[in-house]
Every structure is written in C-alpha cells, then in structure tokens.
Amino acid sequence: MRQSMEEELVMQPGHDDNDVGLAQILAEVVEEVRLSIDRDINGADLLYSLLSAPWLYSLLRVYECLVQHSQDAPNPYLPYSWRLSQEVMASVRGLAAPSSEAQELYILLKCPHMQALLSAHDSVAQRDYGPVLPSLPDKLPNNEEAMRIVCLVKNKQPLGATIRKNEKTGNIFIARVIHGGLADRSGLLHPGDKLVEVNGQKVRGLQPERVIQMLVQSHGNILFKVIPNTPQPTYSQPALYVRAMVDYSPLQDPAIPCSDAGMAFSKGDILKIVDQRDIQWWQARKLHSASLCCGLIPSTNQFRYKQRELWWSQPYQAHTCITPLSAADVGEEEITDENKCIDTDEEDFEFVSEEGENGEHMQGLYIAGFRHSLRLWRRKSYSKRKRSCYSCGISSCHNTSANLYEEVLHYQRHIDDPPRLIVLIGPSGVGVNELRRRLIKINPNTYQGPISHTTRSQKMGEKNGREYHFVTKEVFAYMVVNHKFLEYGEHNGHMYGTSLDSVQDVLDNGKICVIDLEPHCIHSVRTKKLKPYIIFVRPPSPARMRQTRKDPHFLANRYIKKYFYDKDFEEIEEASRTMEAKYRQYFDCVIVNDDLQDSCMDLFTAIQHAQEEPQWIPASCPGLDSLTAQPRLSSSHTNSSCATTPARQEWEENKRPDFRVCDVKTSAD
Numbered sequence: 001m002r003q004s005m006e007e008e009l010v011m012q013p014g015h016d017d018n019d020v021g022l023a024q025i026l027a028e029v030v031e032e033v034r035l036s037i038d039r040d041i042n043g044a045d046l047l048y049s050l051l052s053a054p055w056l057y058s059l060l061r062v063y064e065c066l067v068q069h070s071q072d073a074p075n076p077y078l079p080y081s082w083r084l085s086q087e088v089m090a091s092v093r094g095l096a097a098p099s100s101e102a103q104e105l106y107i108l109l110k111c112p113h114m115q116a117l118l119s120a121h122d123s124v125a126q127r128d129y130g131p132v133l134p135s136l137p138d139k140l141p142n143n144e145e146a147m148r149i150v151c152l153v154k155n156k157q158p159l160g161a162t163i164r165k166n167e168k169t170g171n172i173f174i175a176r177v178i179h180g181g182l183a184d185r186s187g188l189l190h191p192g193d194k195l196v197e198v199n200g201q202k203v204r205g206l207q208p209e210r211v212i213q214m215l216v217q218s219h220g221n222i223l224f225k226v227i228p229n230t231p232q233p234t235y236s237q238p239a240l241y242v243r244a245m246v247d248y249s250p251l252q253d254p255a256i257p258c259s260d261a262g263m264a265f266s267k268g269d270i271l272k273i274v275d276q277r278d279i280q281w282w283q284a285r286k287l288h289s290a291s292l293c294c295g296l297i298p299s300t301n302q303f304r305y306k307q308r309e310l311w312w313s314q315p316y317q318a319h320t321c322i323t324p325l326s327a328a329d330v331g332e333e334e335i336t337d338e339n340k341c342i343d344t345d346e347e348d349f350e351f352v353s354e355e356g357e358n359g360e361h362m363q364g365l366y367i368a369g370f371r372h373s374l375r376l377w378r379r380k381s382y383s384k385r386k387r388s389c390y391s392c393g394i395s396s397c398h399n400t401s402a403n404l405y406e407e408v409l410h411y412q413r414h415i416d417d418p419p420r421l422i423v424l425i426g427p428s429g430v431g432v433n434e435l436r437r438r439l440i441k442i443n444p445n446t447y448q449g450p451i452s453h454t455t456r457s458q459k460m461g462e463k464n465g466r467e468y469h470f471v472t473k474e475v476f477a478y479m480v481v482n483h484k485f486l487e488y489g490e491h492n493g494h495m496y497g498t499s500l501d502s503v504q505d506v507l508d509n510g511k512i513c514v515i516d517l518e519p520h521c522i523h524s525v526r527t528k529k530l531k532p533y534i535i536f537v538r539p540p541s542p543a544r545m546r547q548t549r550k551d552p553h554f555l556a557n558r559y560i561k562k563y564f565y566d567k568d569f570e571e572i573e574e575a576s577r578t579m580e581a582k583y584r585q586y587f588d589c590v591i592v593n594d595d596l597q598d599s600c601m602d603l604f605t606a607i608q609h610a611q612e613e614p615q616w617i618p619a620s621c622p623g624l625d626s627l628t629a630q631p632r633l634s635s636s637h638t639n640s641s642c643a644t645t646p647a648r649q650e651w652e653e654n655k656r657p658d659f660r661v662c663d664v665k666t667s668a669d
C-alpha cells in the first residue's frame with residue numbers, strides 16, 4: 001500500500017522538477033520511518049536521528065515556501081469563474097462550426113448580467129469585501145457600553161420605529177421596531193436601544209418631537225449612534241391569524257402610543273398577527289395588503305385587564321333576541337290589516353312539480369323551512385313586528401362586540417368531509433327564500449333544506465317528517481332547554497324551530513344543507529362541525545327594487561295578495577344596513593339580489609366556492625372558547641435570561657406608560 005502511494009507520487013505525469021524533488025523527499029521520509037520502525041533501537045536514538053535527518057530540513061523549507069506563496073499570490077484554488085468564462089468564450093469563438101448549444105452558451109456568458117454575476121461571485125469567493133475596519137483596542141474599560149453606528153438610507157417608506165423619552169434621565173430609546181419596516185429589515189435597531197446621536201447631534205434631553213424633526217429634515221443617509229440593548233431575545237412565536245370583529249381606527253384612539261404606527265381595520269378583515277410581545281399593542285398586517293410594514297393594533301389584553309372603554313365598537317345595540325311576550329302584551333298592540341300576523345300555515349311548504357329538471361320522475365318534493373312559517377310575520381313593519389312575534393337561538397344573546405378578534409384557520413374541505421352548511425341571511429323581503437327555493441328546485445339531489453319542528457297540529461295530507469316534525473309543546477320545550485334548536489320562534493301561538501339534528505340529517509345524506517337564519521342566531525351554527533359558509537343577501541337600491549319587485553306572486557299564492565310599497569323598500573334597505581353594520585364580520589360572501597337570474601348564478605358560484613376553495617374559518621367555537629379568553633401570548637416577552645446592560649436596566653425600569661412615544665417617520669416630507 002505504502003509502496004503504491006510512493007509510486008503514484010513519483011510516476012504522476014505532468015510534474016515539474018520541483019514536484020519530482022518533493023516526491024523524492026517524501027519517499028525518503030517514508031523509507032526512514034519504515035526503517036526506524038523495523039529497527040529495535042531506543043527512543044532517544046530514534047528521535048536524534050529523525051531530527052537531524054536532511055529530509056526534515058527539506059520539508060520545513062518546503063512548508064515555509066508554501067506559506068510565503070499563499071500570502072503573496074492569489075490562491076490558485078479560489079474560483080476564477082469570470083476568467084474561466086473568458087476562456088470558454090475564446091474556445092467557442094475558435095470553433096469553425098459551433099453547435100447550437102455552444103452558441104447559446106456563448107450568448108449567455110457574454111451577457112453583461114452574467115459577467116457581473118461571475119465577477120461578484122469571484123469577489124465574494126476571495127472575500128474581497130472592501131474596506132477592512134481596524135480591530136478594536138485590546139483594553140476596553142469595563143463600565144463603557146459598546147456603541148453601534150447605524151446608517152440607514154432614507155427613502156419614501158416610514159422608518160418603522162418609535163422612540164420614547166425617559167423624563168428622569170432625558171435619555172431617548174427606541175420604543176418599538178415595526179415588523180417589515182425599514183428599521184426592522186436593516187436588523188440594526190432594536191427596542192430598548194439607547195439613541196445617543198442622530199447625524200452627529202446628541203439627542204439626550206431633547207424632546208422626541210425635536211428628534212423626529214431632525215430625522216425629517218435629514219436627506220440621504222441617516223446616521224444613528226446607539227447603545228444596543230443586547231442581547232436581543234429571539235422571538236419565535238408563530239404568526240396568528242384572526243378575523244377582526246370590530247372596526248378600528250388608530251386616528252380616533254386616544255390610547256394608542258403612536259397613531260401613525262397604528263393600523264386601521266374593519267370588521268371581517270383577516271389579520272396576521274406577527275408580534276404579541278407587547279402586552280398592550282400587537283403588530284399585525286392585513287392579509288393581501290400590498291404593504292410589507294405591520295401596524296400596531298390593540299391587544300386583547302387591553303380589554304381583559306384594563307376594562308378599557310369599548311370605544312372601538314359599535315354603540316351598544318340591544319340584541320334582537322326578543323323575550324316572549326305575554327298574551328296581554330300581544331293584545332296591547334293595535335291589530336290592523338297592515339300589521340296583523342296572517343296564518344300562512346297553508347303555505348309553509350311548496351310542492352314542486354313531480355317532473356324533475358332533467359325530466360326524471362321524482363317523489364313529491366317539499367321545500368320545508370322555518371322561515372316560511374314566519375314569512376308574512378316578517379313582512380310586517382319592522383318596528384311593530386318585534387312586539388308580536390319573536391325568535392331565538394343558542395347564544396343569540398351573545399354581545400358581538402365583546403371580542404376584538406376571532407382566531408381563524410385556513411380550511412380546505414377534503415373530498416371526504418361532509419359538505420359545509422350554507423346559511424343565507426338577509427332582511428325580510430330581500431329574496432332569501434326565493435333564492436333558496438330556486439336553488440333547491442333546480443338541483444334537489446344536491447341541495448336540501450332541513451325539516452322544521454312545530455307544535456301546531458298536523459293537517460290533512462301532511463305527513464310527519466315531511467312538511468314538519470309535529471311535536472307536542474312539552475317535547476318542543478324539552479328541545480329548547482337542551483339546546484337542540486339552531487333557531488326557534490313563535491307564530492300565531494305555535495312554536496316552530498330548526499333543529500341541529502335536522503340539519504345533520506341533510507348533511508348525513510351527502511347533500512348540501514341550505515338554511516336561512518335570523519342574524520342573531522348566527523352563533524348557533526358557527527361550530528367546527530358545521531363550518532357554516534354565511535352568505536348575506538343584500539337588496540339593490542330602493543329604485544331598483546321598485547322596478548324588479550312588481551309581482552309578489554309567491555307571497556300568498558292563492559291565499560293572500562300583498563304588494564310591496566315604497567315604505568317596504570325603504571325598510572328593507574334600512575334593515576339591510578343595520579344588519580350589515582352589526583354582523584358583517586360573520587359574512588363570508590355578499591350577494592346583491594338585483595336581477596333574479598344573476599343572483600341565482602352568484603349564489604350557485606358562492607356555494608361551489610365554499611365547498612371547493614380554501615377559506616378562513618373560526619379556529620374554535622367563538623361563544624365558548626374565544627381568543628379573548630385564551631390569548632396565545634408569546635412567552636419571549638417575559639424572557640429573563642438576557643444579560644443586563646446599564647441601558648437595558650434603565651429601559652426595563654422605566655417601562656411606564658406615561659412616556660412620550662412618537663413615530664420616527666421619514667415619509668412625511
């Protein structure tokens with residue numbers, strides 16, 4: 001083995017004289033060592049003979065030469081891709097008939113971008129980074145804090161940092177660094193860093209406004225001298241996605257430390273919370289927002305711990321869960337032709353022709369549903385109907401403004417998952433039932449409504465479990481107490497309700513269950529199991545309604561004729577506005593029911609979208625397990641393992657809310 005190595009060294013072709021000399025030296029070394037091992041001599045003699053051997057001196061000389069060579073000349077092993085590319089191009093040029101690949105390679109290598117890239121690569125490979133900073137002095141005084149000089153190039157974007165003054169010491173600190181902002185992307189400024197100078201001017205004792213002015217007035221580069229708040233705790237909290245449950249405007253929030261750094265959002269917006277380290281103010285960005293920079297939003301703790309005034313929510317509106325009225329209460333109302341509840345039991349269902357859309361013969365199909373039973377009641381004036389009829393659902397007394405955010409998950413329905421529940425919501429008269437009825441009629445094998453329960457007596461021709469589940473008052477009451485209903489209500493002294501089980505029956509049959517709900521009952525269906533997709537049906541303008549709703553044919557069929565009046569259209573519009581203002585955070589989709597055919601198509605598309613496309617759905621049942629109850633706070637903001645520098649100490653000690661905080665924003669000019 002040893003012999004073959006020697007041979008390889010000696011026989012290697014292409015070695016010059018020096019190489020041969022070196023090979024000889026190495027061969028001698030190997031031989032000498034072999035002889036030393038074979039001979040049985042004592043260690044001192046062996047060491048002496050080794051140290052005095054001429055080959056050892058030769059080896060040392062070779063080593064010194066190599067070291068000298070590596071310092072003087074560029075390392076031949078470092079990549080010289082640019083030079084190589086020149087050689088390749090010269091070779092291609094020398095070819096009489098270069099192949100198409102060779103020509104393509106030539107064009108590629110000749111391209112200035114490629115040349116620049118290769119040149120940059122060579123520079124980096126040789127660690128040719130430009131000026132080398134002088135090394136730090138050996139002896140730094142122990143009590144002196146390390147200073148960092150940060151140079152940022154001013155551009156149109158905000159700097160993305162806020163500052164705070166310690167009124168006692170006059171020191172200015174970086175209060176916050178906004179994720180995705182210029183300061184954050186530089187990685188050079190951190191919360192708690194003490195600002196010593198800005199563009200060579202000392203800032204201690206200055207008012208934050210003055211510091212901001214200095215920044216605004218500076219052009220080109222901004223030079224910061226800071227005492228870093230080191231070491232920075234690592235922040236590894238995963239992003240949290242939430243749906244905004246309220247409207248928020250930082251400009252109207254007197255509590256925000258810096259309104260410029262705040263982010264406005266509206267009910268229903270999906271927000272990505274990227275930083276929860278601050279107990280009061282989180283950093284978030286709106287999904288699909290073009291801006292890279294995050295903004296401050298109030299944390300849920302503000303509400304939890306401080307019982308802060310809910311200035312960001314809608315003015316409190318009493319929920320529409322109207323308590324049952326006594327017979328006496330009902331009797332007090334003036335009964336007129338306009339407002340009386342007309343018994344529409346005959347119309348509670350509609351019999352669809354026995355011939356299917358595709359000509360196939362079908363069993364009699366009934367489109368049953370809770371809303372039908374209250375339809376004419378709803379047609380009554382909104383102001384009056386509340387006094388004579390009522391409807392309730394699980395959690396219908398839930399105050400929707402109690403939560404700021406609701407945690408959401410990105411959900412893509414798997415082919416084996418049950419279909420999502422489709423919920424239609426809209427002001428009475430907008431056409432919710434018309435759309436639902438048409439949808440089911442067109443494709444009864446795909447869509448179906450749940451069968452409601454009622455306490456009214458069964459009529460001739462009706463079948464239990466087809467038009468309704470006919471139950472006694474006691475059974476109905478039992479179901480109410482045991483939260484079996486998604487929505488229930490009273491009409492003309494009879495109880496009607498849509499049970500969770502009846503919805504489940506439809507889903508278990510593999511059909512898409514389509515229901516309509518009063519909006520205050522939304523919470524009853526917002527469960528992980530049902531994963532409802534909520535569609536709000538909005539009316540067009542009253543003028544358009546006047547044009548399109550001339551023939552209220554279905555309202556009473558042969559029983560009752562009741563036309564829309566101008567007042568109705570205004571009421572529908574008003575009710576729609578109120579509903580949207582209060583509940584739009586729950587709407588996954590809005591359809592404007594203008595032209596009936598178009599609206600049907602929109603509804604069909606929306607349902608397909610709900611079943612097939614990924615959607616944001618609540619991570620938990622909101623009424624019971626909300627984000628407010630369980631904020632996923634980062635543990636890193638309480639990290640106590642950081643070493644403490646004097647600047648950090650001052651920063652930590654003075655973390656009081658009375659500090660002045662201003663935005664260092666450079667876009668203002």
Ligand SMILES: Nc1ncnc2c1ncn2[C@@H]1O[C@H](COP(=O)(O)OP(=O)(O)OP(=O)(O)O)[C@@H](O)[C@H]1O
Pocket residue numbers: 371374375376378379426427428429430431432433434435548549550551552553554555593594595596597599
């Ligand atoms: N886009 C439309 N164009 C014309 N007429 C429509 C349209 N949508 C609904 N209608 C008609 O308006 C009337 C009311 O519709 P529908 O009963 O579906 O309202 P609703 O929202 O269910 O209200 P309610 O709960 O009071 O019944 C019906 O006569 C219906 O045919």
